[in-house]
Amino acid sequence: MKKMFLTGLLISMMALTSCDEVIDPENKKTEEIPGFTGTMEYADIKDIKNNIDSALDQDFTHLKADKELNISIPDKVSRLTLTYHNDFFQYEEKLTELLMSDHKPFKMITTDEHLGSHGIMKSIDSNTEFFKFDDRGFMIWEKEYAAKCHLSNGETKAILSPDSDEEYDLKDGKMKASDAVKYAQELGDKYMAVIGKEGLAPRYVILREYSEGINYYEVEMREKSEYGLIGSFFSAFWDADTNFETGSIKEKVNSTPFGYIINVCTHNGAEGLLKNESEYHIKEANDNDPQVISLKSALRYIDDNIGESINCSIVNIQYENTIYQCGNRKDNENGIEISNDYYTEPFWAIDLYDENTRTFYIAAIDCLTGEFLLGKRPASF
Numbered sequence: 001m002k003k004m005f006l007t008g009l010l011i012s013m014m015a016l017t018s019c020d021e022v023i024d025p026e027n028k029k030t031e032e033i034p035g036f037t038g039t040m041e042y043a044d045i046k047d048i049k050n051n052i053d054s055a056l057d058q059d060f061t062h063l064k065a066d067k068e069l070n071i072s073i074p075d076k077v078s079r080l081t082l083t084y085h086n087d088f089f090q091y092e093e094k095l096t097e098l099l100m101s102d103h104k105p106f107k108m109i110t111t112d113e114h115l116g117s118h119g120i121m122k123s124i125d126s127n128t129e130f131f132k133f134d135d136r137g138f139m140i141w142e143k144e145y146a147a148k149c150h151l152s153n154g155e156t157k158a159i160l161s162p163d164s165d166e167e168y169d170l171k172d173g174k175m176k177a178s179d180a181v182k183y184a185q186e187l188g189d190k191y192m193a194v195i196g197k198e199g200l201a202p203r204y205v206i207l208r209e210y211s212e213g214i215n216y217y218e219v220e221m222r223e224k225s226e227y228g229l230i231g232s233f234f235s236a237f238w239d240a241d242t243n244f245e246t247g248s249i250k251e252k253v254n255s256t257p258f259g260y261i262i263n264v265c266t267h268n269g270a271e272g273l274l275k276n277e278s279e280y281h282i283k284e285a286n287d288n289d290p291q292v293i294s295l296k297s298a299l300r301y302i303d304d305n306i307g308e309s310i311n312c313s314i315v316n317i318q319y320e321n322t323i324y325q326c327g328n329r330k331d332n333e334n335g336i337e338i339s340n341d342y343y344t345e346p347f348w349a350i351d352l353y354d355e356n357t358r359t360f361y362i363a364a365i366d367c368l369t370g371e372f373l374l375g376k377r378p379a380s381f
Helices: 006-014 045-050 053-058 086-101 113-118 146-149 177-193 249-254 296-304
Strands: 062-071 080-084 108-109 122-127 129-134 139-143 154-161 167-170 173-176 200-211 215-225 227-229 241-245 259-266 269-275 280-285 314-325 329-330 336-338 343-353 359-366 371-379
Touching: 045 053, 053 062, 053 296, 062 296, 086 122, 086 129, 086 177, 129 146, 139 146, 146 200, 146 259, 146 269, 167 269, 177 200, 177 215, 177 259, 177 269, 177 359, 200 227, 296 343, 296 371
Parallel strands: 062 314, 167 215, 227 314
Antiparallel strands: 080 280, 080 343, 108 122, 122 129, 129 139, 139 269, 154 200, 167 173, 200 215, 215 227, 215 259, 241 371, 259 269, 314 343, 329 336, 343 359, 359 371
16 A cells, blocks of 8 residues: 555545535435345434444354454534634644754745645754644654655555554564554644644554565554544555445545554654644534434444455444535635535444454445445454
């Protein structure tokens, strides 16, 4: 899988979805959902949380719950409207103090023509690291070696769970994936505290090869919220092999690459933080707790469609809010319709592992429409 973090910003401008479409689950007929053999149930999120055991205790053919299964379901759900931060520069001093270990930087204010629609770009550079960000919150901070790793377009060696104790060779010795997550979590929590947000949660750990026998970790993070994790599937499905899909879901999961990646390249800790989109805040939330497809139906759907030769452990179940842009203004320079606002759609994001083939499957189910995508990667747990 090739690196896509910087190019993802441009992709997100072009892959636009209307904010006007609202789907009413009551009008969604079961027969409109391809590949589903049972009755698709919609339920309140509280009922779903109270019936997790019954969802996992179904008579599956291809699935079983892992003994260390991680489940994250919020107490309430909403289709959110998000808007850009107006002045990310207010955090410049505190973020520079947090991130820049070399305290003799020089400053250079520029406007990057490729990111012109995202406002003014600032670069703070020193001999060993740099911090680049714009007034809406797109940012990249990297120390020298982490930048070399990032720019190497390292081959993906494995997708790992955040609690994996498998260890791999880095530049300065072996490190467990779970230890890389601890470094990433420490930096992520400090960063979010500066900008006044709840925090970040690790979602995937991507092992990449920098050079022969030397690897580094990318820890993909999602933003925590009372409505569940907020982000997108940009690393999980980027260039993944697709086993099964319905509707336009593949366009959805690749539409707006949003999230945080924290690079851990040595035992010195986190040495790079990249955010692929602008900072935002929740502009509006519909707290009517709309009914969504139940976890029981989602798991049944996966079992029906995963394939006859596949047998997987369910290792991670997440209720996630995946981000799309609303096309309501134009970048005059490039003639591209872009937006100040995002909106979210709810997804069941369910990670599966086939021990026999050492394959990692990522299942995404739109909680309102039932659209389904199953992707796979060689993986390790």
